[in-house]
Amino acid sequence: MPSAARRRRDGLLARVNFPLYTVQMLTSRHVLVGGGGGSSKTGVANGFEIFELSHDGNKFIAEEVIRHETGSNVVMNCCTYSDKKHLHLVAGQESHCQLYKVQTKIHSNEVIEEIGDSSHEGLRQRKKSTQNNLDSNKNDRKLSFTLHPFDSVQTDFLEKEPLQRVVKINHTGSLIATGGTEGVVRIWQFPSLKLLHTLKAHSQEVDDVDFSPYENYLVSVAKDGFAILWDYNLGKEIGRLTWKHSDDVKYLYKRCRFGKVEDENVSTLFMITNPLHSSKQNSYLQKWIPSQQLLTRSVSFDESLSALAVRDDGRFVAVGTMFSGSVYIYIAFSLQKVLHIPGAHSMFITGLQFLPVTMDSHSISSTSEAAVLSISVDNQVCIHSLPYRKTIPLWFALIILFVMIILSFMFCAYLGI
Template sequence: MRVQHTAHPLSSFPVYSCAFLSNDELVLGGGGGQSRSGVKNKLRLYKVASHTSIEQLNELELDKGEDLPMSMAAWPATKQLVCGINSAEEALRAGANQNCRRFAVKDNTLTFETSTSTLTVDPEDDDFQKVTVISPDGAFVVVAGKRDMTLLQFPSLEPVADTVHLEKGEIYDAAFSPTHLVLVTTVNLLVYTLPAPKPEGSSEKAAGKQRASALELVQTVDRPELPGKDAGSSFRAAKFHPQNPNVLYTVINTVPPRTRTKHSPRKAFICKWDTSKWKVTKTRQVSDKGLTCFDVSANGKFVAYGTGDYTLGILDTQALAPLLTILKAHELPPTIVRFNPTSDMLVSGSADNTIRLVSVPENLAAASWSSWIIVIVTLLVILFAILAQQMHQATY
């Protein structure tokens, strides 16, 4: 089955984050960062009519000296989004980094609403809010830098638990189930119990202060053993199956072993876990380069990923079987990949100033299996024809 997809150039706009506010409303975050490149840091709102048609509706330029939006999560019900944006260098030196910011879209216009500080960043360091994830019920948002994670109330952005600080490893992602929060670090998965929702009728600020306490760590999950030889591996991302909280998908990148002649390829794996036992049930190697971004569709059918060799791919969630591969989807490694709420469109973005929109048919998995069946049947027909010819020649 031929899947339709189109690349869209964005003038002077390297893309690093994105979120869908509805099936056809897309917010992109990007820019040149805090470097003096001359590329402005912005949020942009687009109308996405199809894989071939996008229309910019609004643009919000950030203040001079501030960083670009490096991570983003949206809550479509209220058209609000939370972004990770470091403050300007002067504020960082004063310890006043308003890195976690809430925006809203009203009348096709992006507006700033509020912000809070969860990361103290040294200007000489490269730390930033790389993780921003809203819980499935919209009650919480988790934000994290390299070693510090904070759970906040959404939409108030009031802290509901003490900040978790890592002594080893680095944070790369986080994922919510209805009852737990999984913090993805390079060395393990840390599983925390979610606190109870805020009391009905209480003020947001009072409720946040009342519940601020240490999160309960209930499980530490080590990296699984992977096929082949490698010099080590690290978790990079995780997503729960949207309809089954006992299923978790993780991305694991491996470090190639050193040899005297050459380096082995750096492999990337997607693993499917049974979280009732914390056991891997399926593993799929998807690339000889590291995975750079990852998402699971809201209908629970598809896993999408981008790799360091500029490839964009889709797997089915049951067997992790390949359904679609787009080579050279970008000129630089994809930085983001995201399904829209109805799972019929996929967007990928890159620092190469482009996004790619992919139309995802609902029967993509069935069509892909049909294609494989046709190939297998064709090969069997050819094989039987060869055998018949050989038998005929042997007879004479």
């Protein structure tokens, strides 16, 4: 079995020169990562980097597209939204939420063809591509990005060192939710950034929020130990998701993500929770039915968890660990573990992001059953893929069943039964 160091090299996509805290997909082939060293004069930059992903048949490759620095403001969280006409990025920069308009441009690499005979050496004809597909993997097109700061609004108002901890855009692109050190969740109209609701429920800083893809649900988790379910249209609390550990150990929820139930217009909710004080207690990945406020499944870990992601079709869940820098992938329905990458990073995982599911057979996500990106404060971007699991075709299984039945009858006839 390869060593942890070898696995890290195999999964390494890129290194940047600042700690990473947030990761988002811009297209099915472009990933944005953000972070930085903060406002202190350490010489560590703050900002974003965008990479284009590809697969050469053996491994994933990342090529840097642009780098956008944000001055003295570290990027701790961000979220993107595309309506296929416009691409927006919102990012937490200190106490404010910064809105960016992301301009895209397709560059056609000129395909050079030799024409004429050998006496006209150097005479060439150039052809340019005319198709306009943002996620195309054709070799004659490259997509570039420009980030334009557009609007900014203060989202956290703690008197001492206010900081936005999380921002999320809902699935229709009409709302964003923010939370921070003040412990207040605010819901804003998007992209106008008009304040709609102020949800005052947490007594300590908010760690995470997420919107349901179907119901009018918003969930928020904070360091006060509460996971609260909201109706975001009304700005009203629906209930609190609570569970009691058998040893009466206090647990804090760290991350929350809604997932889809296949073929049903309902959502499930995944959360990770860590013990508050005892390092001897397990941490958990939990699966909830939010409409019933019911915990249905859980998986235990012998170390604290730091990151959580759910694939956009709801089939897979990934978690990252705090101390070993490991990554796990689970089947969302059963919470059956299908991949474990120990020591994926040398430090704790700060973010996870699945490659999106597309219908394009040329998409890089089609090279494996699932693939998840991971980032860390070790400045590395890694990828971990789940190979297609081998299954027996249905027709072959039916043939085997038919043969087994025939052999059973023959054996019974032989014995005279």
